[in-house]
Amino acid sequence: MPKYAMVIDLTACTDCRCCVVQCKDEFVDNDYPPYSAAMPDSGQKWMRIEEVERGTFPKVRLQGIPILCQMCDNAPCMAAATGGAIYKRPDGIVVIDPDKSVGQKQLAASCPYGVIYYNEETGIPQKCTFCVHRLEKNKLPRCVDACAYGAITIGDYENLSKTIEEKGAVPLHPEYGTQNRVYYIGLPKTFIAGALVDSKTGDCLEGAVLTVKDLATGATVATESDVFGDFWLDGLEAKKTYEVTIRAAGKTKTISVSLDTDRNLGDIQL
Amino acid sequence: MLKTTAGLVVAGAIGVGLGYGASELLRPTAPPGGVVTETVTTASQTVATTVTPVEEEKRYVGMNKESGATWMYVKNGRVTRTENFMGIHNSLFHCVERRRLYSPNRVKYPMKRVGWEPGGKSSVANRGKGEFVRISWDEAFDSIATELKRIKEKYGPSAFLFTPGTHADSWYFHCKYLLAHDFFSYYGGYTTVFNDGYSWGAWRTSGTATFGFDGAPGGGQGIGGDVENNSKMIVFWSTNPMVTPMVAMCAGYEAGKQLVRLKKKGVKMVFIDPHLSDSAKKLADKWIPIAPQTEEAMALAIAYVWITEGTYDKWYLETHTIGFDEEHLPPGAPPKASFKSYVLGVQDGVAKTPEWAEPICGVPARTIKALAREWASKPTALSAAWGGAARHSNGGQWVRLMLTLLSMQGYGKPGVQLYWGTVGPSMFHAPYERGGYPWPLQWGKRNMSAVFHNTTGLISSPNYTFSHIVPKEFLDILGAKGQTLFDVARVSNPVTQYIRDLWLPESILNPPTSWSHNQGGVHMEFHYPEKGYSEGKSILLAGGSYLTKHVNTNKFIDAFQSPKLEFIWCIDPWWESDTGFADIVLPAVTNLERNDVSCIGLYDVYSTKCVDNLWESKSDWDIFTELSERLGFKEKFTEGLDEDGWLKRIFDYVDTSKYISWEEFKSRGYYKWEVPNDWVPPPPIIDSRFYQDPDPRWLGTESGKIEIYCRTMSKLYPDDPEVPPIPKYIVPPEGRGSPLEKKYPLYVMTPHTKFAYHASYQLESWLRDEYKVKVGGFEYQPMFISRKDADARDIKDGDIVRAFNDRGEVLFGARVTEKIMPGVVATWYGSQPYSPVEPGKPYSLDRGGLINLITRGYLVSKFDTQSCTTCAAQVERWRG
DSSP states (O other): OOOEEEEEETTTOOOOOHHHHHHHHHHBTOOBTTTBOOBOSSSOOSSEEEEEEEEETTEEEEEEEEEOOOOOTTOHHHHHOOTTOEEEOTTSOEEEOTTTTTTOTHHHHHOTTOOOEEETTTTEEEOOOTTHHHHTTTOOOHHHHHOTTOOEEEEEHHHHHHHHHHTTOBOSOGGGOOOOSEEEESOOOEEEEEEEEOTTTOSBOOSOEEEEEETTTOOEEEEEOOTTSEEEEEEEOSSEEEEEEEEETTEEEEEEEEESSOEEEEEEEO | OOOOTTSSOOOOOOOTTOOOOOOBOOEESSSTTOOEEEEEEOSSOEEEEEEOOOTTEEEEEEEETTTEEEEEEEETTEEEEEEEBTTBOOOHHHHTHHHHHTOTTBOOSOEEETTOOTTTTSOOTTTTSOOEEEOOHHHHHHHHHHHHHHHHHHHOGGGEEEEOTTTSOOOSSSOHHHHHHHHHHHTTOOEEEEOOSTTTTHIIIIIHHHHSSSSGGGSSTTHHHHHHHHOSEEEEESOOTTTHHHHHSOOTTHHHHHHHHHHHHTOEEEEEOSBOOHHHHHHOSEEEOOOTTOHHHHHHHHHHHHHHHTOSOHHHHHHHEESSSGGGOOTTOOTTOSHHHHHHTTTTSOOOOHHHHHHHHOOOHHHHHHHHHHHHHSOEEEEOOSSGGGGSTTHHHHHHHHHHHHHHTTBTBTTOOBOOOOOOSBTTBOOGGGOSSOHHHHTTOOOTHHHHHHHHHHSOOTTOOGGGTSOHHHHHHTTOTTOOSOTTOOOOOSOOOEEEGGGHHHHHHSOOEEEEEEETTEEEEEEESOTTOOOOOEEEEOSSOTGGGSSSHHHHHHHHTOTTSOEEEEEESBOOTTGGGOSEEEEBOOGGGSOEEEEETTEEEEEOOOSOOOTTOBOHHHHHHHHHHHTTOHHHHHTTOOHHHHHHHHHHHSGGGGTSOHHHHHHHOEEEOOOOTTOOOOOOSSSHHHHHOOOTTTTOSSSSSEESSOHHHHHHSTTOTTSOSSOOOOOOSSSTTSGGGTTSOEEEEOOOOTTOBTTBTTTOHHHHHHHOEEETTEEEOEEEEEHHHHHHTTOOTTOEEEEEETTEEEEEEEEEESSBOTTEEEOOSOOSSOOBSSTTOTTOOBSSOOGGGSSOOEEEGGGTEEEOOOOEEEEEEOOO
16 A cells, blocks of 8 residues: 655646646546545636746846645545544555535635635535546546646655655645645745846956855855856845855955845946 | 759748648557556656546547647546547647537537528628527528629639638648638639748748748758757747747647757757747846837847857858858849948948847847857857747848848858757657658658648648648658659649738728739739639638737728628627627537548558537538538539548648558558668758758859858849838838837737747636636736836736727737836737627737737838737726
């Protein structure tokens, strides 16, 4: 018996939405008893993509994040359910029983990831099942099958744990403490970006060395400006103070940045 | 080698007007009682899959016209879901096939507009108001037959207008273009309302005039291989190659996958685009935002840097081009007329420096210099296709400048390429690494794609031969000698009167009209009505939401409501934006309710009807057959064959029939061609062969060279300020730098969306849920506006906003974002449904987000470049 886990590689995801729509194609109007009742035509997305926009023009980064049931081992929805409406299978999949859950509207609000949808028409709280009806037939879940870029992988945790470790895959919002079975590679963090200008020539300043120092820990990360003078110091933490030091042609400039969110420092003359 | 009689080769690309499809195939998942083991492979994992047959579930090959084949599952007479066909990933459009089949927007029964009766006397006042009554098929057929007879007797057959719409459908047999063409042609003919030029914009005209192609060398033909092996950087200029090939070229995810591969390999990617597109957000090492319609200024500044720093290929310009400098101007050109003289300011006193360009285009001078230097320092491909800036008012200048910049870096040297992204596998393309043009055709075998080219080739603009998709000369090069793609044309249209659809409103409302048409360096003058022909009195709308695809749409509404159009009929599976303007609406079946043949990549497919016709819908074939019977030419129209007979005839025409029997093909649903072991993918059209030896026969321009100084233009259009002999920056008629800028300070970009295929699929909730802005129960089309522009207008994300100019007013849902350049707003064109606040009234405020109500319909001078994206407007928070 495998213990399922899923790894979603955001560096591969292009935000094409095919997983979202193939999920609808699988579930709208189709019951898969005893795991799921049909998804309504509109209003529910058992797989959805949230597009995160970071930074300010023109230093902007966009990332789609596919979000589905995280199949938590410590699932808040299970705690909120009554009468055995939600159960966890030995393979790790959390299932809302379409019969036993009728009327349990509270389940939608119980999920911190917002992946449970209450069907007002049928009274059933509904969500992703990892396509357990397909897994049972040795078929990949629709979203996994849908992805042309191979961004979504499902498998036994034992087989995926190496990837998870090597690629630094992490759960979405680990602070919820829900012990998720879905892991993400490349979740957006926080960046400081800007553009360096050679004050003498007015040209883009290439090859300047930028060092960013976490003032709390003293840890540093370094990068260089590119041919456009641009620099991106990504992977930083919000709510921290950093010191950015720029060195080029014997000149040094230091900027202190109290980082609330992604920061575009704009054009910097040096 | 590639000359035509006109002196220029019309080679290349696929324009608007093509789409494709097929249907589906009856095929059980496994023999009764059997078990089929398949291997399902994704990029990350391989799972051996055992499919246990479910007794009542059947699997069919379904052909989606945009994206190729898919498996369709059918259970208890209902389509239940789709699945990737042979490991080729389904597009978004495949995924909503089922939703489209059962769509609440289906036309269910024959309908008649309230107040309409045959005879040409009925009021047309409520066209577009949506008041219809259900009628019987008998009444519908009788009414249509009566009208067609009356109109033909009174005015002659040229009074029939037919427009195939754009991308409505083009199947192999159930091709509405083809069927309507045959129908009308056998009945005496029709006036063709043709679309030509939106898609490729200025590539078709200016590209052809400059180097003999309309952009074709940028696709297929091994281009991807050259870029993948040799390019160190790609400049994506006004193009969104991860999305547009998918929705416009039936190319699936191939383009995106190749680009991801290149990116991983370390190829630098620069995107020049007013907004951070889906491709740029994934791929860009550098995003350079630029104001629309000012790209020419930036291109000139890049040329300036190269000229002044000496970082360009002088030998190439001297041997492969004309007009770059004074020494290489064609005879008769005045002094100081060269490109170099213009760039350096010798011609007009203004040097086209990066500092000159900065205030015009909004790109910092230092960024232009940095890009120019980087570009010149390494083999760089230029991706500048899929419409984009080629659709602007000065798109011709942009196209010519793109070719000039490429030439300055030695276009054809390894890695220095014009590059679309890539193509395939689709019905008319093999995957890029396999060349590009239809696979079996490349080794001399005629697969179903030959039929596709046939069918679409029949409906054509005046000299728009679809041979330019797969020119016979190319087939010769490819080794497919002797292929004749066009020998199944049944009948030609006896009427030689045309209306360019940009001119349709004027032609209906205020004839006579005239316009010019330029293709392949041939200039033609058109008049409407032509001598001896009638004005159009009736139009057949063939689906695909013709109305919402055109520019300055209010004028089309005016025309559709004109009593001059005595009879409008529409055949469509869905109620689309133009359906309500018809007098009679006939319910057509979808692709899932009829049989057809098609192909994708190496697979020829037979698609079988998945379900019985829903409601009272009929196939186009049945509709035209019935009408031809009532009009007395059924035998001619059908040639005594039914649907199956015709499909068999097509099958017998292609070489596929030599390898599989008709019965087996139908029952299995597909035939897979094998790639011969000795087959070598064809090289790019313009590659090192051309670089090393600029054989003048290669390009097919008049001079045999890349004409930076364009002799065609200087001869045909002397003194036309919009068509200068060398490419220039010209102040656009509206938008940044124009006199209108003060009144309408925002430029409206109208790019493709990944969620629709032009106007098609815009009605489907599964996709609408992904992008519509829902306010008060209404779904507004998103308009992306920069935070700066939004703040200045007190607009918050999710607000309803009104975009307006002198052409009309439209409501949108605001999406406030940092991903777009201030001064520019963006919304996807083709939004449906058209939702006027006052139905039936032209110039009514529209809630449906139909941006084309306010885009500018524009033909650049007599040179005939069709501009469809020029649009400046003001935007305000809607308080209505």
